[in-house]
Amino acid sequence: MKKRIIVAVIFVFLALVLAVPAILSVKKYADAKAASQLVSPFEPYDMVHVLLYGYDRDTVSGRIMLYARDGSLIANVERSWNADALMLEYAEVSFDQQNYCFPYRICTNTSGRNRGLRLASYFLDDKECLLCGQRTGQNIKRQYYAIALYASARLLPFFYSQRSIHTVSLSVCTPGTEYEIRFLQDGSTSIMPVAR
Incomplete structure (x- = not known):
């Protein structure tokens, strides 16, 4: 009897552990799909700037800047x-055949799969997408946030078919020159x- 109870408790626990990520993924998908009916993709603009300082043996140093549509600086990493x-991903x-693009992460040629500096925390704040700019209304910012x-x-x-991760090599960037992406x-x- 005790064994059955223990097995049942373990089964319920494992079911919950597996169900929670699935439920959260479905909710994020549903929220994003609904938001996409209300806002169009961003027109291409210089969302990311990169300034590499240089290379030293096995080290690359530089600065990654995220900009809003209105040109205001959001983050300086x-x-x-x-x-x-x-590389920038x-x-x-x-x-519905509309593509929405967002900075995902900075990674290196030596970082493992799914590793790197995730960028969402720099432009998603308080349920608003800061990439929209300061003059954009709160409701619109919340749609882009979703x-x-x-x-x-x-x-x-299951959700991979809805999302693609693209990689941009930053090896074309000359140290000391700021680039817009x-x-x-x-x-x-x-x-x-960047034209100055």
């Missing part, structure tokens, strides 16, 4: 990475020196 090269989610939260979430494999609607990127 300055650090060194133990690697030979840096961005997440693209599609709803989409960006889904794009940046750790998802169950735009995520284009066709899934490609544009990397150009």
Whole structure:
């Protein structure tokens, strides 16, 4: 009798452990899908700027800057990475043939799969997407928040078909020159020196 109770408790516990991520993924998907009916994808703009300071043996140092649509600086991440090269990943989610792109993470040529500096915490705050800019209304910011939260979430494999992670090599960036990166609607990127 005790064995059956223990087995039943373990079974219920495991079912809950597996069910919670599934329920959260479904909720994030439903919220993002509903939000996509209310807002269009961002027009391409220079969302991410990169300034590499240089390379030293097995270290790359630089600065990653995130900008809102209105040109205001949201985040300035300055650090060194133990690697030979840096890459920027961005997440693209599609709803009704509309593609929404968001910065996802900075990773290195030596970081393992699914490792790196996740960027969502720099532009998602208080249920608002700061990429919208200061002049955007709170309701619109919340719609983009739902989409960006889904794009940046750790998802169950069932949802992988809705999201693509694209990798942009930053090896084309010359140290000492600031570059702007735009995520284009066709899934490609544009990397150009910032015009001063």
